[in-house]
Amino acid sequence: MSAQISLVEVTDANRDAVIAVRVHPGQEQFVASVEKSFQDARDTPEAKPWFRAVYDGATPVGFVMLSWNLVPGPGLRGPYFLWRLLVGAEHQDRGYGTAILTEVVRLLREAGATELYTSCVPGEGSPLPFYRAFGFEPTGEVDDDGEVILLLDLGSRP
Template identity: 35%
Template sequence: MPPSLEPITPDNVDAACRIKVSTEQDDYVAPVPHSLAEAYASYRTAWPRLIMDGDQAVGFVMGGFDPEAEVDFFRCGIWRLNVDARHQGAGYGRFAVEALIDEARRRGSKRVTVMWKQGEHGPENFYLKLGFTPTGEEFHGQVVGELFID
């Protein structure tokens, strides 16, 4: 059975909050409870999803969709990606990014953005392998990357 993305609900919010990246990655991505608070505060534009493998929560992804955003890289993008340390390297991150890209297409977007902190344990190589390229912009010390989609 392939992985799936599930909306965050009262039934799975505890499982989402238990998602933990490796200790080396803590400085590169906000913990899921912080992301869920941000999603609550940005409920009109946030798209939080639990990455499931069968009945097991293996990760969390949150997109943002706001075609009217003043800052162009906030119009359609990946806000967070947390794959539990025990499940990294199994393709769940790639699956989540591809699913978010599918959602962007469904909404009529032609460009998906992501921001990352650079560093030894950061996600830069992951996003570059998926085809994202740096725009040359930085935001709060993070590289802004983009991927054009059909």
């Protein structure tokens, strides 16, 4: 399936529906919830959080959050960093993750970005294979939380 998605601003009208999007319980160790993402965005404005709900038609199926064009500094990698990407448990394995990243790459290119960082917890069930298949490469760095740092050259994606 080739998932058709739209990235939608989170408002008071859709906030509860977006918060209700949850990954499988076994994946919670790898990605924080939407609610935690909102809290992190509020607590870390210097990271320049940019987030959107991911919809398929009228149904919220996921969530994405980036640091958008920040000045890198201690604890802040960028200028573009994929902070959160999640697809609801009942919507997984339908191509949404790839569709979300493809749309994010399109938007970043429009903004003049040339690379995108992310990080992930290694281990059984980690999203590392997904990111690697998309084109992210390990930088050889590990952050203070033990997450592997990955980099995507935006010129490497069609």
